[in-house]
Amino acid sequence: MRRFVTYGLIIGVVCATAFAALAAKPVAAAEDEMVLFQADQSLAQALGKADKAAVGALLDENFEWTDTDGKTWTRAQVLQNLAKFKIESEADWTHAYPHVGVVLNIHHSPRFAHIWVKRPAGWRAFVYLDTPIPVSPATPVPLRHYDANAVCNNPCKTLPFKPTTTIDQTIITTWLKGKVAEWHPDPDIWTVPTGDEFLIINDLPRLKDGIASKAERVAQLVKAKLRGGIGVPGDPVTSMRMTDFSGDGAVVISHHVPRDGGKPYYNVRVWVYRNGGWQIVISQQTTIKNAPPVDAKSTLPM
Numbered sequence: 001m002r003r004f005v006t007y008g009l010i011i012g013v014v015c016a017t018a019f020a021a022l023a024a025k026p027v028a029a030a031e032d033e034m035v036l037f038q039a040d041q042s043l044a045q046a047l048g049k050a051d052k053a054a055v056g057a058l059l060d061e062n063f064e065w066t067d068t069d070g071k072t073w074t075r076a077q078v079l080q081n082l083a084k085f086k087i088e089s090e091a092d093w094t095h096a097y098p099h100v101g102v103v104l105n106i107h108h109s110p111r112f113a114h115i116w117v118k119r120p121a122g123w124r125a126f127v128y129l130d131t132p133i134p135v136s137p138a139t140p141v142p143l144r145h146y147d148a149n150a151v152c153n154n155p156c157k158t159l160p161f162k163p164t165t166t167i168d169q170t171i172i173t174t175w176l177k178g179k180v181a182e183w184h185p186d187p188d189i190w191t192v193p194t195g196d197e198f199l200i201i202n203d204l205p206r207l208k209d210g211i212a213s214k215a216e217r218v219a220q221l222v223k224a225k226l227r228g229g230i231g232v233p234g235d236p237v238t239s240m241r242m243t244d245f246s247g248d249g250a251v252v253i254s255h256h257v258p259r260d261g262g263k264p265y266y267n268v269r270v271w272v273y274r275n276g277g278w279q280i281v282i283s284q285q286t287t288i289k290n291a292p293p294v295d296a297k298s299t300l301p302m
Helices: 016-020 027-048 052-058 075-080 166-183 187-191 214-227
Strands: 059-066 072-074 093-096 100-105 111-119 122-131 194-201 211-213 237-245 249-256 265-274 277-287
Touching (some): 027 093, 027 100, 027 122, 052 059, 052 122, 059 075, 072 075, 111 249, 111 265, 122 249, 122 265, 166 187, 166 237, 166 277, 194 214, 211 214
Antiparallel strands (some): 059 072, 111 122, 194 211, 237 249, 249 265, 265 277
């Protein structure tokens, strides 16, 4: 991966609803976001200089970076291969929650999600994910319509994950309700645990240009509900892990297999606690290109 850094903050307006939610912020939050953005830029500069000490100082002990090929690198592997890891696009927006921060680029390929966590010593990079903008196939793939006999056990009813904390259990319960609300289209239920700034980003031509805001997803669910029948069930989860941060933020990393078969993909989601409940604010995924295609129906409980 060859990348470069442009040191400037560009506020995008691609997803108007998402960005409007970020417009009016308390002064303290704006200051925190500036510190977060500066930390992200400092890491980019250190990577550009191959400054191992400076890079290491900004990486969380559990840091991982998943590149555009879907290959995941640990902290130690990144530090051993600094020449491979440089940022090529400027950030579009930065959002700092109390103990989790998100820096996104959504306008240029690869799109990136930089997930930071606030430690006692300051912001530390926790997950970096690069996602190429999908190229639409020459022949559009027809949408698949599911009927009343469609089944969605994983991830609508069960997951290969055992929560160990109350927070984990609450987030999983909330997320499963959201997946059911996609399966049996119910925009009213789906919208509650979804932040106004929510974005879903992937490298598949399922979504237009591989990105959708909360408003766009709600519109899709409204159409599906009016059409009747069953919506598109979520892709089965093959593995999942969750990390909580001070009771008000959580990062969920999972691997999925497309429901109708294909190559597995890596996904990162960020959840935040506010207004008395947990809300998902970002979901981004990248296909694991060197993995063989999998027939989800023959290997997983659907």
